[in-house]
Amino acid sequence: MGVKELTDKQLVVLLQEGNIMAYEEIYQRYWYKSFTWASHQVGAADAEELVQELFLSLWNRRTEVVIKRLDLYLAVAIKNQVYTFFKSQLSYRKYQEYLLFKELEESPDGNQILNFKELTSAIEKALSRLPEKSAEVFRLSRYENQPVKEIAKHLNLSEKAVEYHLTKSLKFLKDTLKSYQSEN
Structure with missing residues (x-):
């Protein structure tokens, strides 16, 4: 049998x-x-x-x-x-939010409350300055919460390429938004 x-x-x-x-x-x-x-x-x-x-x-x-x-x-x-x-996704998101608020508190303008629309506008403006593929990877990852594997499949890229675009866009946004905060 x-x-x-x-x-x-x-x-x-x-x-x-x-x-x-x-x-x-x-x-x-x-x-x-x-x-x-x-x-x-x-x-x-x-x-x-x-x-x-x-x-x-x-x-x-x-x-x-x-x-x-x-x-x-x-x-x-x-x-x-x-x-x-x-449960792990929720914990990860809470941790990301914690880090973002901690960074805002520790910035020179930490006491200033950022206007959400201004921040969103600054992010979109910064994303428009990125290469199209990097901006698209960032939006799929951060706005649509898609995992690297799914983004790679959707955009016909390797997972390493997606990670590269994410790292590149996050570094660029961090640098750009720091200068945005000091201007206001």
Whole structure:
């Protein structure tokens, strides 16, 4: 009997014994379902990464976990992956905001409250001075919160090229906005 004819329970037993063919069959049966659910929550690029982490974890922890129902185990595991992803994204954004406000407080004009429209206008003016590709990468990353992998795919660039454009635009904006703050 081939692995395709085995039940989930039989596959789990073989998985725990380290049978790679059982693992591959579980992957084939549940990858798309896990990916579909996760992509509705976080988008395709991040979902793919989360599902890969899920199955990597399944293999690495195969001898430690007790799996009574494989379908339920994987459903709960992918939901936990998505929850952890959202939690880390929220923490990262809060940290970015903290750094921005800290930098504004420590600037020579730290007591001055910046007008949001003026700041937005200054950012857009600075972005217009960047090369088109760098400005587009910045907008996709910071305004649309797209990950590097997704931007690279969308713009047909390598991930390193996207990181280069982001670094270049962030440095340029930081330098430009510092001079903007000292002028006001």
